Amino acid sequence: MPHLDLLAGQFLDYLVVEKGLSEKTIASYRTDLSQYFLHLRSNGVKNVSAEDMPLIIGHLSEMEKTSLSPRSRARHLAALRGFYRFLVQEEVLAEDPSRRVDLPKIGLKLPDVLSIEEVERLLAMPDTTDSVGARNAAMLEVLYGAGLRVSELVTLKRHDVNTEACFLKVMGKGASERIVPVGSHAKARLEFYLGTARPLLLKGRESAHLFVARAGKPLTRQGFWKILKKYAEHSGIRKQITPHSLRHAFASHLLEGGADLRSIQMMLGHADISSTQIYTHVARKHLQEIHEKYHPRG
Incomplete structure (x- = not known):
């Protein structure tokens, strides 16, 4: 399996080209993934897998203890969900371990539509x-x-x-x-x-x-x-x-x-x-x- 940082780079490129996200959003996703990778490595995990749900939940629990706002945690989970969905789409993983992790509803951000x-x-x-x-x-x-x-x-x-x-x-x-x-x-x-x-x-x-x-x-x-x-x-x-x-x-x-x-x-x-x-x-x-x-x- 490719290195975590390589997978993250491919995912961020996909967000720029395919999803058209802003530089600010891409920077946030990069930070979120870096924090998550630190959590994986601190648990002795070198690669992602389809069995990562406990690791995702554990990471979010740690973030809650730091008094991070629900909106920030929701954004963080959205970044992880997008990352894992991308890995399934690219056939790196067979299943998405984040799909059963609840995402708080914080409202929809409307796309800036061209006239x-x-x-x-x-x-x-x-x-x-x-x-x-x-x-x-x-x-x-x-x-x-x-x-x-x-x-x-x-x-x-x-x-x-x-x-x-x-x-x-x-x-x-x-x-x-x-x-x-x-x-x-x-x-x-x-x-x-x-x-x-x-x-x-x-x-x-x-x-x-x-x-x-x-x-x-x-x-x-x-x-x-x-x-x-x-x-x-x-x-x-x-x-x-x-x-x-x-x-x-x-x-x-x-x-x-x-x-x-x-x-x-x-x-x-x-x-x-x-x-x-x-x-x-x-x-x-x-x-x-x-x-x-x-x-x-x-």
């Missing part, structure tokens, strides 16, 4: 007269238009796309496959990319991957994150933008437009609808703003 106007500004940034720009434009449109995770976006294969029927076949978490529709804008960008830009990028090479770099290799999550960061800086949008921001925007804009929660759950690939329900809070805030603006008693 439709902000998304449109971002999607307009790539120069589509260039083959790389055309590829980037297609990637942005698909990410927002289908609500994909960035890992799902960069692992799409050429045969996963059906532009005629306007859908994508997406391989999600836990090897779960789902069909996601794409709209007219994403279809147009994809058709242009496939017909013009992709052959230029491949230069006669063959590739099963949908989105390719100049050498014909698939674009990585980190590579796409750098591209998005550049466009975000040039777009003039002041909100923090990550690949996950467009997934949040996809779900929130659908809900605000009248889509039902179950349909959004299916398109996002959430196994549990409770993961999707956070967007009802975003929509509720939007409705409240509409009421205050337009209702005579608002």
Whole structure:
């Protein structure tokens, strides 16, 4: 099994690229994991395992004795839960030992959702007269238009796309496959990319991957994150933008437009609808703003 610090580094990279967490949150997670690793080592434990539940509970009990607030302990447990879930997802562990440890309910933190106007500004940034720009434009449109995770976006294969029927076949978490529709804008960008830009990028090479770099290799999550960061800086949008921001925007804009929660759950690939329900809070805030603006008693 890889060293604890190596596993922690991989997990923190995942939080940056896949989850789009802020630098402050990443620093907190790093501190939480370091404290937990000290607890493991003080108990003579060198590696994590699926049998770590007593160690997790013991560590949280020690933290309680230091008069740490319930909110801080809950955040700490959230970091450990995320870490263990990541290890299961990466097949380092067969089971998550933190899943039966209670997490105090301290309220939901709503994602900072991009407006439709902000998304449109971002999607307009790539120069589509260039083959790389055309590829980037297609990637942005698909990410927002289908609500994909960035890992799902960069692992799409050429045969996963059906532009005629306007859908994508997406391989999600836990090897779960789902069909996601794409709209007219994403279809147009994809058709242009496939017909013009992709052959230029491949230069006669063959590739099963949908989105390719100049050498014909698939674009990585980190590579796409750098591209998005550049466009975000040039777009003039002041909100923090990550690949996950467009997934949040996809779900929130659908809900605000009248889509039902179950349909959004299916398109996002959430196994549990409770993961999707956070967007009802975003929509509720939007409705409240509409009421205050337009209702005579608002």
